[in-house]
Amino acid sequence: MTDWTEPGAFEVAPGVHRIPLPLPMDGLRAVNVYAIDTGDGLTLIDGGWAIEESRTLLEKSLASIDRQVSDITRFLVTHVHRDHYTQAVTVRREFGSHVSLGIGDKPTLDLIHDPDVEEDPYVEVLRTSGAGQMATDWGTYTAEMTPDLTLWEAPDTWLSGDHEIAVGQRTLEAVSTPGHTQGHYVFADHGDGLLFAGDHVLPTITPSIGFEPKLAGQPLGDFLNSLAKVRAMPDLRLLPAHGAVTGSTHARVDELTAHHDVRLDLCREAVAAEPASSYDVAARLPWTRHERKLKDLDLFNSALATLETRAHLELLVARGEMTRTLTDGVHIYAIP
């Protein structure tokens, strides 16, 4: 089987091409954007990360199907993450393409532009999650970073609710799927049986949950509801943002749901043994498919793991299976 990150423009349905774009220094390795021929231009699902390598490869890949970047009239971006959103913004600046994004991601964009935010928002949430050292390290690590605000300009249209979007001869159903981020959208093409899934349903990995600068109340609950929503639709081929195209969205949704059921069980067991913070529970759980320990993950991944654990514990609190109390500024979970 060829590597899905191999450059090119790969036809997945008539007039629809998968174009993997590079993510150097990123564990995900590449992001798929999907170019849909509309008859008088291209609509892209996701834009890629605004870096030179990505832009060059987008040009080259489009050239292989006799198209160019200036043909892109519209971007339907699945969510605000840099590897999906930022290149849509830079291409729009040059060619005036129209960009849309889910309204649920507006708080994240607003936060990036808020001049009054002094401390990275993850520092406080890591602290209350019981990860004091991690919070300090995170603060040090992010203090040196200033986002390039020109990459984070607002979209032309905020998507809200579920609705149909005409793309050439096709009709895409824009389906709000909060979870990975609050503004996440997937786009279903029922005519050709395709689901442009963004990061909502990924074929070999699970999308991060609860890792948003503006924390959602129940990110895991939202994600599981959004999985159920996609499961209730007719089964479609899965066109993910990271990974190869697969035959069945339903099959992967079932695996993801089962994965989180197991993680919820593990959280319950960990807290039943002893009341604990999100950090303590994360330290007791295995991470990644290689079953690594929290202390062996780098700063970024251990923060992801801690916040994802927090999302699982918060869902168990919402279901009445656990209690949460604030002790010395740290949320402690217990079985009542």
Ligand SMILES: [Zn+2]
């Ligand atoms: Zn993402």
